[in-house]
Amino acid sequence: MRRIEFLGLSRAYGGQPALVDVSLTLAGGEIHALMGENGAGKSTLIRLIAGVTRADSMRVRIDGAEVPLASAADAARAGFRFVHQELHIVPQLSVAENVALGRPLPRRFGLAVDWPRLRAEAAAALARLGAVGIDPALPAGRLTTGERMLVRLAALLVAGDAAPRLYVLDEPTAALTHAESARLFAVLRDLARDGAAILYVSHRLDEVMALCHRVTVLRDGRVALAGPTLEIGRDGIIRAMTGREPRGAARPIERSDAAATAARAPVCRLDKVAAGRLSGLDFTLAPGAILGIAGLENAGQSELLRLFLGEGRIAAGRLEVLGRPRPSGPAEAWARGIALVPRERRAEALMPGRTITDNVVLPHLGRLSRPLGLARARAEARMARDMAAQVRLRFRALGQPVRSLSGGNQQKVVFARALAGAPRLLLLDDPTRGVDVDARADLHELVRGLAARGAGVILTSTDLTELLELGHSILILSAGRQAGLVPAAGLTPETLLGAIYRAGERAA
Amino acid sequence: MRRLRRYGTLIGFAGIVAAFAVLLPDTFLTTRNLLNISQQVSMLAVVAFSMTLVMAMGDFDLSVGSMASLAGVTAAAMFQAGHPVPAGILAALAVGLAGGLLNGVLVAWVGILPFVATLGTLTMFSGAAFVVSDGRTIFGRDIPEPFAAFARGGVEVAGVTLPALTLAALGVFLVVWVLLEHTAFGRRLYAIGGNAEAARLAGVPVARLRIAAFGLTGLGAAAAGLMYASRVASANPTQGAGLMLDAIAAVFLGMTMSEEGEPRVHATLVGVLILAVLANGLTQLRVDSYIREILVGAIILAAVGAAGLGRILGR
Amino acid sequence: MTTGGFRAGNSAGAMLLAGLLALAAATPAAAEGRVTVVTPYLAQPGTQFYVDGFKAAAAEEGWEVNVIDTAGDIAAAVARIEDAVTQGVDAIVINVDPAQVEAGLAQAQAAGIPVVGMDAGMHPMLATNVTSNGYAMAVETATYIVNRIGGAGNVVMFVFDPFPPVQMRGVIADAIFANHPGITVIDRVTPDVQDGGIADSRAKMEAILAANPEPGSIAAVWAAWDQPALGALQAIEAAGRAGEGIVITGIDANPQARDAIAAGGNFEASVAQDFIGIGRTAAGAVARLLAGETIREPVIYVPTRLITAANVAE
Secondary structure (H helix, E strand, O other), X not given: OOEEEEEEEEEEEOOEEEEEEEEEEEEOOOEEXXXXXXXXXXXXXXXXXXXXXXXXXXXXEEOOEEEOOOOHHHHHHOOEEEEOOOOOOOOOOEHHHHHOOOOOOOEEOOXXXXXXXXXXXXXXXXXHOOOOOOOOOOXXXXXXXXXXXXXXXXXXXXXXXXXXXXXXXXXXXXXXXXXXXXXHHHHHHHHHHOOOEEEEEOOOHHHHHHXXXXXXXXXXXXXXXEEEHHHHHHHHHXXXXXXXXXXXXXXXXXXXXXXXXXXXXXXXXXXEXXXXXXXXXXXXXXXXXXXXXXXXXXXXXXXXXXXXXXXXXXXXXXXXXXXXXXXXXXXXXXXXXXXXXXXXXHHHHOOOOOEHHHHHHHHHHHXXXXXXXXOOHHHHHHHHHHHHHHOOOOOOOOOOEHHHOOHHHHHHHHHHHHHHOOOOEEEEEOOOOOXXXXXXXXXXXXXXXXXXXXOEEEEEOOOHHHHHHHOOEEEEEEXXXXXXXXEOOOOOHHHHHHHHHHHHHHHO | OXXXXXXXXXXXXXXXXXXXXXXXXXXXXXXXXXXXXXXXXXXXXXXXXHHHHHHHOOOOOOOHHHHHHHHHHHHHHHHHOOOOHHHHHHHHHHHHHHHHHHHHHHHHOOOOOHHHHHHHHHHHHHHHHHHHHOOOOEEHHHOOHHHHHHXXXXXXXXXXXXEHHHHHHHHHHHHHHHHHHHEHHHHHHHHHHHOHHHHHHOOOOHHHHHHHHHHHHHHHHHHHHHHHHHHOOEEOOOOOOXXXXXXXXXXXXXXXXOOOOOOOHHHHHHHHHHHHHHHHHHHHOOOOXXXXXXXXXXXXXXXXHHHHHHHHHHO | OHHHHHHHHHHHHHHHHHHHHHHHHHOOOOOOOEEEEEEOOOOOHHHHHHHHHHHHHHHHHOOEEEEEEOOXXXXXXXXXXXXXXXXXXXXXXXXXXXOOOHHHHHHHHHHOOOEEEEOOOOOOOOOEEEEEOHHHHHHXXXXXXXXXXXXXXEEEEEOOOOOHHHHHHHHHHHHHHHOOOOEEEEEEEOOOOOOOOHXXXXXXXXXXXXXXXXXXXXXXXXXXXXXXXXXHHHHHHHOXXXXXXXXXXXXXXXXXXXXXXXXXXXXXXXXXXXXXXXXXXXXXXXXXXXXXXXXXOOEEEEOOEEEOOOOOOO
16 A cells, blocks of 8 residues: 655745644555644645645655655656645637646647547546546537546546555635435545545535544644544544634623613624525614624625625615614725724725825825825824834834735734724624734734724634634524524634534534 | 835936936927927827826726817817807817726626726727718818817916916826825725735625726816817817827836836826927937837837846846 | 936936937038928828929939938928928928918018928918919819810819819819800709718719700810719710710829820820929929028929820839
8 A cells, every 4th residue: 555655744935834833654555644723734735735835844755655745746756636715727729628738739640739649548537537528629618517526636646657655625616516426435435445645625624524544633734633534533623623712811891881772773683684695684883893704705794794794785684783774885984983894904905005195094085184185194194103013013114015024013004904993893804814923913913902892893814713712693504594693602612613514414 | 226126217307317417408398399309299298197096096098088089079070060159179178088988887897807998999989080071071161260279378477378278288197196196995996905805704895996987087078178279270070080199108107116006197297207308309310200219119129028027036 | 226226217218318319420411402302291102202203303302301300290390391490401391281281381471591392382471382383283184075076065074162172273273164165064062071972972963864864965074083983984985975975074083083194995095194293393392492592482383294095104
């Protein structure tokens, strides 16, 4: 039996360790699950063994023999094959060409492309995957996501100069239907039976339990647990993933404050709201309350927050914000005291080339300006300086472009913007992703402070610990449906994760 | 050193001026010639300044040249039909504003890329200019004397006559400068240019501002078309065509002067002056007009390329 | 890497500086006469002949000539005239409507630099304008018709009064035909020129032919320029009346007209302008001005030439 050993993998980004001395042993014929929360180091690990990112330290042994792994070419030579989350197919090319992508095409007399042979090879590879329904001559753009996945897999089967020894699949079922997933699993079992090792990265506990022989759980860049799946069991995996005890921070706001604010009108009230793929949203947010939204990845968290900005069409139910119907768009939302920290810092929040001041004051320009829209540079700078101090921003000058700040400080700029107007409803979409521990603590403190002054906060996070640290109550979303609303007190990350998975199972 | 990189284009400009001053000692750095240059470039300057508005958002407008032509022939056709000068001017500016707003609507609401949308309206405005003028040059008695006299006139300050066209361009410069540098409107335009989606989520009414900015650019193009028609005391349906590429070139030259590659209107002014000084000086040096064009193009590429290279290497 | 940017930024300036110096070295120092020719229309064939004629004559004089083409841009033409004034050339020659470049002419006048028009149009700020005589061209063809039809018969005229240079041709033809009592102008047609004038002229001529079916009822067609003459020719040939001896004349002698004349059909004559001659004569005017002479005539006419089957091949 073949053994592939990755030993002592370490990698730090800008002094922040992402992987610390992780070792992983894979065996031919085995499907090995790699699990962990977001940021636990899974992606880094995959990038290292794909040769895409240089490891700070790593040794690779195949059947006891040391092999080099410094580049993607090395990985290909070693017989490693990867299916990444984003499916790299070329929609304009035919299925057959996509299967052959990156390889020299078969030629007749060394000149003309031998199309029949190309198609026959593609058809054979697809047949091995049981995908006989896919016509190799079809443009790949017409395939469903699941079929594209199979095309990528077929490409892996025919690719490379070395026989495939290891397949790495990163969240392959994220976009697949149930039937497509089932077919994929059958193929993976076949590949394993033929002697290949498979590293299977997934958030989905059920799949892992059903499919994988062994599991390795990463937490904070280290191996938290490794062993046979059946021995460890579902609960063991969840415990290993969330293991960190909740930090003993001053979580609940003073009850007296809460009681005082509870008497006032609610910040928002949702009455059986359905919008897009969201449904059954039914809750009230009191001033000073922090509501955490929990759920599997992409269960509708962002869409829920964006409802309050006036986005998405409400199909049923009633939504009231700050005593009025919801705003018609982001402009009105900010004007009414609704502030957003978007999920994607680079794509949705920051103007990287513009200054700290420009980024902070943007939604508040209307208030800061004189009549006729004449800007007051000094008032803008004052707001930026005050807010920078409040969020403990580390910067050189207010005029420096935000792209020159570290990730955590960039996120603080986004917070400074959101908090500058003293919002009455603060929407936080995974607000501390990729933020270091110190900055994260600072940001949490700001959120609690704002709530203590009577604002309502709605928070999503891929980090369950964060949800429980900040949230007073937790709303569980399952495929867009409100599956539960529970007080955060008494919940642990394990019980919450269990509840999320149970909600998912009920939905399925 | 960082500053020197930013000021590379400015230094290049100073070098060009110095070179001409040496090579043309008697004629180049004279008040008359400098006023001439300012007047010669005034129409291009107005187009480039207003083009800076849309380029601040990361968009651009290819239709400004044909809009300038259209505005010119619109005014001339009004004069021909016996309307007074103010009516002709107002009609031309209204056409400019409407055309610009159309561009804005196509980009912001219909969602067509600015390149494609304004390429389409470029053709439309050009066709409209031919329709309005019947394909002919409107000149001679059809152009009222006061209208043509504007471009020849000026304001005397301390013994020097500042050309009216120069003053008009300075006026437009001031307006655009205040808009871009000193109003919430300008800050929001730059925010859109920095990251349109982020700006939208931060409450910037992106679509409305786009339409407004394109409208102003159309208005500026129309003003330039009127200045052109006044200067040549005539209007024909293609006379503004050359303005568009030069205006974009001027803004690009200006963009090489900012750290983040943002179009700023004072930098655009330098870009405009570089083009004007080159045309004036090289003519005086009797450089063949076709060679001159090759040289001007090469200089634009050199400046933009050098700045781009600097930015890449600086990463 | 900031230094790299500095280098790069400066290199553009340095490159230009070097180029300018090289150019300056290559340009001969002030010759006897420095003349700048400004035109937005160099791409048009007629203008190229003017400029060739001018350059040939200027070379004989030993002048230094700088031809500037602004590629259709009138404002740029104004600017370049101003630049030439600043540069202090001895004379400027323009091939553009003087009314459109008046701003530049005013500067030249103020600087005392003479400006000669080369088929530019008459203007008080021009020392003189060299061109063909539009009246004379109409005389040539109208008298040709009078002589060919023996001073009697019905004549169809194609005119275009909205455009002054063409309108004046019609006036002359009117006068000449009116001077012969035997000649009746049965129609004075203004064709639609959107498509160049041939197609609509043909349609108009077909209608006239239909209205005058008798052979010999139309003696001649006089056209103020070549396109209507070509249209009339097509109509006559299509109607099968080419054998009636209808005489057609045009003006301008464009290549299509020359072909028709050479073919020996009804299209018998047109008038050619002497473009090269206009260029040479403009140079002559410049020479007179440089010699200190004041040219009294605001327009200098260069003789035109009647083109018939006899000389069309030349």
